[in-house]
Amino acid sequence: MSKIVYKPDWNDWCPGCGNFGILSAEEQAIQELGLDYNKVVIVSGIGCSGKLPHFTKLPVSIVHTLHGRAIPFGIGIKLSNPELEVIINGGDGDQLGIGAGAFVNAARRNVDITIIIHDNGVYGLTKGQASPTLPLGIKTKHIPRPNINNNLNPVTLALAAGYTFVARAYAYDVKHLKDIIKAAIRHKGSAVIDVLQPCPTYNDIYTKEWYEKRLVKLDWDPVVHDEKESTQKLLLAIQKSYDYENGIPIGIFYQNELVPTYEDRIALNLYNYKERPPAKQEIEDNGKPLTLISELIKLIRVS
Amino acid sequence: MKINWTIGGAQGSGIDTAANIFARALAKAGYYIYGNREYYSNIKGRHSYFSLTISDKRVRSISSYNDILVTYDAESIFHHFRASRGYVIYNKAVENVKLENIQSIEPEISDEIKHFLVEKGYGTTVADVIKYLNDKNVKTLKIEYDQIAKSIADELKMPLSVVERVKNIIGVAVSFRLLGLSDIYLMESVNEFFKNDYTLKINTLGIQKSFSIVSPAYNLSQLKINSHKILLDGNTAIALGKTVAGGRFQSYYPITPASDESVFLEAHNEVIARDKETGDIIKQPYLVIQAEDELAAVCMAIGSALTGTRASTSTSGPGFSLMAEAIGWAGMNEVPLVITYYMRGSPSTGMPTRSGQADLKFALNVSHGEFPRIVIASGDHLEAFYDSIWAFNLAERYQTPVIHLVEKTLANSFIIADEEEIDWNKIEIDRGKFIKKLDNNNIPYYRFKITTDGVSPRAPLGLINIIYNGEEHNERGDIREAKVIRDRMHEKRMKKLEVADEEIPEEKRVNVYGDSDSDIVILTWGSPKGAILDAIEELGINIQVIQIRMFNPFPRKLMKKLLNDKKMIIDIENNYTAQAASIIKEMIMVEPTHYILKWDGRPMTRDEILFGLKKLLNDKVKRVVL
Numbered sequence: 054m055s056k057i058v059y060k061p062d063w064n065d066w067c068p069g070c071g072n073f074g075i076l077s078a079e080e081q082a083i084q085e086l087g088l089d090y091n092k093v094v095i096v097s098g099i100g101c102s103g104k105l106p107h108f109t110k111l112p113v114s115i116v117h118t119l120h121g122r123a124i125p126f127g128i129g130i131k132l133s134n135p136e137l138e139v140i141i142n143g144g145d146g147d148q149l150g151i152g153a154g155a156f157v158n159a160a161r162r163n164v165d166i167t168i169i170i171h172d173n174g175v176y177g178l179t180k181g182q183a184s185p186t187l188p189l190g191i192k193t194k195h196i197p198r199p200n201i202n203n204n205l206n207p208v209t210l211a212l213a214a215g216y217t218f219v220a221r222a223y224a225y226d227v228k229h230l231k232d233i234i235k236a237a238i239r240h241k242g243s244a245v246i247d248v249l250q251p252c253p254t255y256n257d258i259y260t261k262e263w264y265e266k267r268l269v270k271l272d273w274d275p276v277v278h279d280e281k282e283s284t285q286k287l288l289l290a291i292q293k294s295y296d297y298e299n300g301i302p303i304g305i306f307y308q309n310e311l312v313p314t315y316e317d318r319i320a321l322n323l324y325n326y327k328e329r330p331p332a333k334q335e336i337e338d339n340g341k342p343l344t345l346i347s348e349l350i351k352l353i354r355v356s
Numbered sequence: 357m358k359i360n361w362t363i364g365g366a367q368g369s370g371i372d373t374a375a376n377i378f379a380r381a382l383a384k385a386g387y388y389i390y391g392n393r394e395y396y397s398n399i400k401g402r403h404s405y406f407s408l409t410i411s412d413k414r415v416r417s418i419s420s421y422n423d424i425l426v427t428y429d430a431e432s433i434f435h436h437f438r439a440s441r442g443y444v445i446y447n448k449a450v451e452n453v454k455l456e457n458i459q460s461i462e463p464e465i466s467d468e469i470k471h472f473l474v475e476k477g478y479g480t481t482v483a484d485v486i487k488y489l490n491d492k493n494v495k496t497l498k499i500e501y502d503q504i505a506k507s508i509a510d511e512l513k514m515p516l517s518v519v520e521r522v523k524n525i526i527g528v529a530v531s532f533r534l535l536g537l538s539d540i541y542l543m544e545s546v547n548e549f550f551k552n553d554y555t556l557k558i559n560t561l562g563i564q565k566s567f568s569i570v571s572p573a574y575n576l577s578q579l580k581i582n583s584h585k586i587l588l589d590g591n592t593a594i595a596l597g598k599t600v601a602g603g604r605f606q607s608y609y610p611i612t613p614a615s616d617e618s619v620f621l622e623a624h625n626e627v628i629a630r631d632k633e634t635g636d637i638i639k640q641p642y643l644v645i646q647a648e649d650e651l652a653a654v655c656m657a658i659g660s661a662l663t664g665t666r667a668s669t670s671t672s673g674p675g676f677s678l679m680a681e682a683i684g685w686a687g688m689n690e691v692p693l694v695i696t697y698y699m700r701g702s703p704s705t706g707m708p709t710r711s712g713q714a715d716l717k718f719a720l721n722v723s724h725g726e727f728p729r730i731v732i733a734s735g736d737h738l739e740a741f742y743d744s745i746w747a748f749n750l751a752e753r754y755q756t757p758v759i760h761l762v763e764k765t766l767a768n769s770f771i772i773a774d775e776e777e778i779d780w781n782k783i784e785i786d787r788g789k790f791i792k793k794l795d796n797n798n799i800p801y802y803r804f805k806i807t808t809d810g811v812s813p814r815a816p817l818g819l820i821n822i823i824y825n826g827e828e829h830n831e832r833g834d835i836r837e838a839k840v841i842r843d844r845m846h847e848k849r850m851k852k853l854e855v856a857d858e859e860i861p862e863e864k865r866v867n868v869y870g871d872s873d874s875d876i877v878i879l880t881w882g883s884p885k886g887a888i889l890d891a892i893e894e895l896g897i898n899i900q901v902i903q904i905r906m907f908n909p910f911p912r913k914l915m916k917k918l919l920n921d922k923k924m925i926i927d928i929e930n931n932y933t934a935q936a937a938s939i940i941k942e943m944i945m946v947e948p949t950h951y952i953l954k955w956d957g958r959p960m961t962r963d964e965i966l967f968g969l970k971k972l973l974n975d976k977v978k979r980v981v982l
Contacts (some may be wrong), residue, residue, distance in 0.1 A: 157648075336602025346778070355585050
């Protein structure tokens with residue numbers, strides 16, 4: 054096979070797709086944080102958003118996984134080698150529909166990863182079916198009947214599940230989104246960003262124009278500085294996540310770094326985990342195990 | 357010499373502990389054991405039992421009969437009296453219990469037993485069963501468990517409720533005395549088991565009192581012990597194998613009968629190892645993660661494997677069904693993933709605590725599309741240990757999922773074996789083309805580089821930018837659908853299986869026992885092997901046994917040679933459709949002439965195999981269902 058010079062694949066998103074904004078913000082965030090590209094792994098799900106890592110110009114690693122499963126892949130990677138920076142990209146259908154179980158349960162662990170939800174209300178690659186964030190009764194142009202399901206609110210869900218960093222952003226406000234992605238990557242623990250994103254091809258209701266009339270930036274301190282204020286700040290954030298009275302709030306809703314990460318919790322119980330995580334261990338020497346079997350056999354010796 | 361011992365009782369009442377203490381004591385006296393545990397999907401109250409065969413030589417199976425039956429409750433007597441042929445130990449307090457009044461027994465079982473007793477002219481109380489046994493010359497020992505417990509409670513000035521569990525040790529001690537062995541071994545065993553002073557005192561008194569109420573019926577003596585002995589169950593065997601193999605990440609979702617393996621790994625997750633650089637003894641963490649479901653469990657393990665960690669997951673049928681899609685991803689992305697598959701044998705929830713071999717074809721065909729997968733199956737506990745190491749080696753050498761099949765029977769049964777049967781010299785680690793540094797040959801690094809053997813150098817995430825992608829891809833990992841790419845990449849992946857077929861000696865993929873001159877050959881796989889070998893030994897006729905250990909890639913040449921010109925090929929499996937036989941037919945166009953099949957969820961006993969073989973040989977039938 055002929056050698057291929059390193060370059061990203063040709064980007065096949067529709068013109069005007071919100072994904073362009075997300076990709077651009079994500080790249081800028083990685084660059085501005087000065088991350089070592091060899092240590093960055095973008096894990097993605099299935100759908101238009103799943104293709105994101107293939108289109109980045111940055112030579113980071115890519116793990117383009119299965120529908121709804123990017124989070125567990127990412128957790129397996131991060132816990133085995135905590136020095137890797139794991140960023141997960143997936144759509145609203147991917148993470149809140151087929152992957153809802155993984156999305157909710159990841160919050161219980163608080164692994165130090167960043168999750169970006171491409172929230173456009175539709176399943177784009179399968180031609181515009183309703184996704185879990187499309188409101189009840191809405192009929193986008195390619196669904197035959199108005200949506201019969203209620204929508205769920207990704208920010209509220211993330212807060213209730215226990216994510217320690219929860220934000221909402223907008224795909225075309227690249228600078229704002231970039232800053233939030235940077236904060237999410239820097240955050241110690243599981244961070245979720247719900248990125249509102251027009252789908253110019255299949256979502257004719259929630260368009261660029263629709264959003265841009267309604268977005269308002271949050272102006273408050275979302276950070277929990279003392280454990281005592283964590284419940285109060287969480288409740289305020291939940292309330293705010295539903296508050297559309299003065300427009301759709303974007304920004305960081307909640308951040309709590311006082312909750313120990315999963316890695317910290319493991320290290321409490323497992324000696325040497327941070328120094329010798331699974332991926333950093335030598336297990337053989339010239340074809341023979343380095344694990345000492347005599348110690349194991351003692352466990353089952355009966356005479 | 358073989359003595360069969362069964363202990364029965366309500367789930368959660370201490371049967372496991374009793375069987376364990378008994379087995380350890382016998383090991384200390386130099387004996388070998390094979391023990392099988394049967395239980396319901398229930399925490400407390402349903403009938404469970406442990407069957408042990410005790411021998412002065414290594415033993416590989418259980419019997420359908422018991423020489424000593426230990427019971428405390430009435431239900432156990434009703435379940436097992438017809439299999440008793442030596443001694444039945446029972447509780448005086450349950451003498452008057454009527455079969456009809458036992459709530460926990462399944463009504464169909466109860467009706468069948470009632471029918472049996474009534475037809476033979478007996479009543480339906482425990483006392484009636486005892487009479488039946490005495491009429492059949494089975495000896496019965498009436499034990500006043502409550503009175504012994506009370507005397508211990510009085511002596512130690514403890515409440516009866518605390519002492520109540522001593523009944524377990526009484527049953528064990530009475531059995532031990534019957535065998536004619538010294539109480540020293542039992543005391544030692546109890547000492548190892550109970551760390552708490554009170555419990556130790558209670559049990560020691562229990563042993564003393566039990567020894568005074570019976571006299572020996574067998575005359576077992578202490579055997580010469582040449583080496584340390586080990587007690588090894590299937591879950592532990594696999595956990596130990598994974599640990600020594602360098603497995604360092606296991607994700608799982610709780611499921612019977614797989615989870616005990618993960619729990620063992622987590623309990624011993626600070627692995628003692630030698631530092632490669634300094635030679636110092638160090639602790640290496642083994643990460644065990646309980647996932648939210650099997651979908652996440654398998655995906656976490658795959659993610660871990662991408663970092664260069666030896667990663668695995670363990671599950672049973674329902675979990676494996678959920679893992680199907682991700683296993684295909686691992687095949688597509690050439691991930692060395694090990695899945696330990698503990699088969700239970702029924703569809704859906706089925707019989708979740710029973711065994712079977714109904715998932716061979718599922719394992720061979722799991723997930724959509726074609727990709728190479730290696731499928732191995734262990735026939736006994738030691739094989740399970742070595743195979744769990746082999747599984748990692750195969751996974752890394754051929755960079756593809758390896759499915760390691762075992763059954764609930766192996767998981768929950770145990771053996772007493774000689775420690776040297778775990779042989780350091782037999783353990784090797786092969787990481788295949790795993791690279792930790794890049795040189796000029798590898799830059800630019802393409803994860804799926806075309807090579808002559810289909811296997812590409814595999815770098816861990818973190819070394820350089822790597823692209824993994826479940827869609828069809830080029831050498832670098834970019835999404836591609838061009839015919840020229842698809843054809844070559846699919847061929848590259850599938851070729852690994854052909855290379856594996858060339859490289860893995862066929863002798864390693866098949867175990868052959870017995871004489872090749874024999875006209876009769878038995879085909880089997882998995883746990884029935886033990887019962888078959890023990891049965892043939894008892895039968896004393898010349899039958900060759902072929903146990904298939906690897907189904908993919910299938911050892912075609914050797915199997916053809918072994919089955920060539922055999923008059924009688926008997927296929928023995930724990931399923932309805934004779935799945936291994938149909939694989940053989942598909943692979944080498946040879947069809948068994950006879951079948952012995954069983955799908956009741958219980959392990960094959962050597963007596964059942966004897967029955968089956970005699971029926972095939974004498975009655976000229978083609979198929980026997982046990």
